Amino acid sequence: MASVNFLYRSRKPNDPIEVRLSFSHEGKPYRLTEKTQITVFSKDQIKSNFKLDFYNDFILKKATNGKTDKRTLKHFFESNLKDREMKKSQLNIKSESFELQNQIIDAFNNSNIENIIEDKNWLKDLLNQKYRPIKKKSPVPENLTSFIDYYIENKLKEHKDSTKKKYRVVKNKMLRFEKFRESKILIKNINEDFKNEFDNYYTQNAYSQNTKQREFVMVKTFCLYAKFKGIETHHELESLSFKRKEVKHIFINKNEIEAIKKVKLQKEHLIAARDWLLISIYTGQRISDFMRFTKDMIRVEDEKYLIEFTQEKTNKPVSVPFTKKSRDILEKTNGEFPKAMSHQKYNLYIKEVCRLAGLDDLTNGTIKKCIIEDNKKAEKHDYRSVEVTVPKWMLVSSHIGRRTFATLNYGKVPTSYLIQVTGHSSDDQLRTYLQKGQKELVLDSYSFYE
Numbered sequence: 001m002a003s004v005n006f007l008y009r010s011r012k013p014n015d016p017i018e019v020r021l022s023f024s025h026e027g028k029p030y031r032l033t034e035k036t037q038i039t040v041f042s043k044d045q046i047k048s049n050f051k052l053d054f055y056n057d058f059i060l061k062k063a064t065n066g067k068t069d070k071r072t073l074k075h076f077f078e079s080n081l082k083d084r085e086m087k088k089s090q091l092n093i094k095s096e097s098f099e100l101q102n103q104i105i106d107a108f109n110n111s112n113i114e115n116i117i118e119d120k121n122w123l124k125d126l127l128n129q130k131y132r133p134i135k136k137k138s139p140v141p142e143n144l145t146s147f148i149d150y151y152i153e154n155k156l157k158e159h160k161d162s163t164k165k166k167y168r169v170v171k172n173k174m175l176r177f178e179k180f181r182e183s184k185i186l187i188k189n190i191n192e193d194f195k196n197e198f199d200n201y202y203t204q205n206a207y208s209q210n211t212k213q214r215e216f217v218m219v220k221t222f223c224l225y226a227k228f229k230g231i232e233t234h235h236e237l238e239s240l241s242f243k244r245k246e247v248k249h250i251f252i253n254k255n256e257i258e259a260i261k262k263v264k265l266q267k268e269h270l271i272a273a274r275d276w277l278l279i280s281i282y283t284g285q286r287i288s289d290f291m292r293f294t295k296d297m298i299r300v301e302d303e304k305y306l307i308e309f310t311q312e313k314t315n316k317p318v319s320v321p322f323t324k325k326s327r328d329i330l331e332k333t334n335g336e337f338p339k340a341m342s343h344q345k346y347n348l349y350i351k352e353v354c355r356l357a358g359l360d361d362l363t364n365g366t367i368k369k370c371i372i373e374d375n376k377k378a379e380k381h382d383y384r385s386v387e388v389t390v391p392k393w394m395l396v397s398s399h400i401g402r403r404t405f406a407t408l409n410y411g412k413v414p415t416s417y418l419i420q421v422t423g424h425s426s427d428d429q430l431r432t433y434l435q436k437g438q439k440e441l442v443l444d445s446y447s448f449y450e
Contacts, residue, residue, distance in 0.1 A: 280401025
């Protein structure tokens with residue numbers, strides 16, 4: 001017959017109680033002892049070293065040189081556990097211990113005693129099953145919207161929230177698509193017919209060609225990962241695609257930069273926005289990076305000024321030339337960068353700066369517009385990028401500084417150097433930022449052929 005006892009032999013606060021399984025077989029005694037996850041009292045409640053044994057009742061033994069008979073120990077225990085927290089702790093320990101005791105006895109009675117004797121880790125494994133149960137892997141979803149959640153949880157663990165947000169946007173669109181088509185989107189059914197259905201839905205809902213192309217690429221990414229995880233996919237999947245429409249993004253030319261520098265501004269927030277815009281043009285960085293610049297990031301090496309930081313999007317450490325043009329901006333504030341502002345306010349303020357600077361040539365571009373009649377009831381998914389011809393200042397946004405930097409320097413600065421500053425991974429990626437024509441690029445690079 002087996003018995004279970006609990007022991008507490010530590011002076012450390014909240015150390016676990018040990019459990020001991022005792023039994024005999026063919027006249028030979030055996031003992032297995034392991035630590036539980038049951039803890040006793042906090043440091044200020046432990047007066048000395050305690051040892052706990054559970055017989056027919058919960059008895060506390062005080063390891064001192066004094067009396068140790070059961071009546072004395074029980075009286076000591078009850079008289080020193082008067083406050084509610086201590087009594088609550090006592091009840092919890094007693095409850096957890098009796099529960100564990102029953103589990104061990106049941107497992108022992110349902111096991112082969114010879115196997116227990118041979119396996120020294122029998123009790124340890126039993127406790128691991130209780131405290132660290134192996135989580136059953138959930139099955140890989142076969143419908144697209146559920147699989148997107150699976151993809152985010154399993155594939156994008158280390159990715160930034162901004163990346164996960166993009167995929168959740170696509171998931172929400174697919175949920176609305178499912179509601180429209182009145183059926184779930186199964187991964188195995190994503191084929192040419194689905195592509196045509198996807199195309200019609202996006203067109204009916206006024207999504208741009210490039211949104212359609214970009215998000216269908218994401219859908220294919222989900223499906224290919226599903227295939228890797230053993231989910232059936234259609235044989236047409238890999239051949240499916242949409243063409244991307246070439247979009248000409250605006251940049252700020254040299255004359256416009258001078259106009260922005262010279263325009264007289266009265267309001268401090270516009271002055272700060274102007275300074276940030278110029279810094280972004282001179283450094284070529286994203287708003288998520290340049291809006292974090294501080295003077296502590298600037299260092300001098302061989303009389304050359306650099307600003308060093310880790311890019312938010314790529315998590316890459318970069319060193320960027322911090323030229324005299326950038327340093328001149330900080331002179332009026334004793335070397336301090338302008339006051340940081342939210343992305344939303346920055347986008348609003350630089351539009352106003354550019355309007356005041358006279359950037360009012362009619363220019364083709366895209367702006368966000370609500371596609372439903374009642375704007376007051378509009379939600380985020382009710383806005384679309386719409387092609388318009390408007391004064392240039394209306395098209396200015398936070399990315400224009402980065403595009404301007406890439407456009408004005410391409411052909412003048414070797415591409416390998418330029419990529420190091422912008423953080424692009426390839427020349428092709430950098431070219432998406434270039435807004436000069438082929439002839440302009442040739443003229444800019446002419447000096448390299450002399």
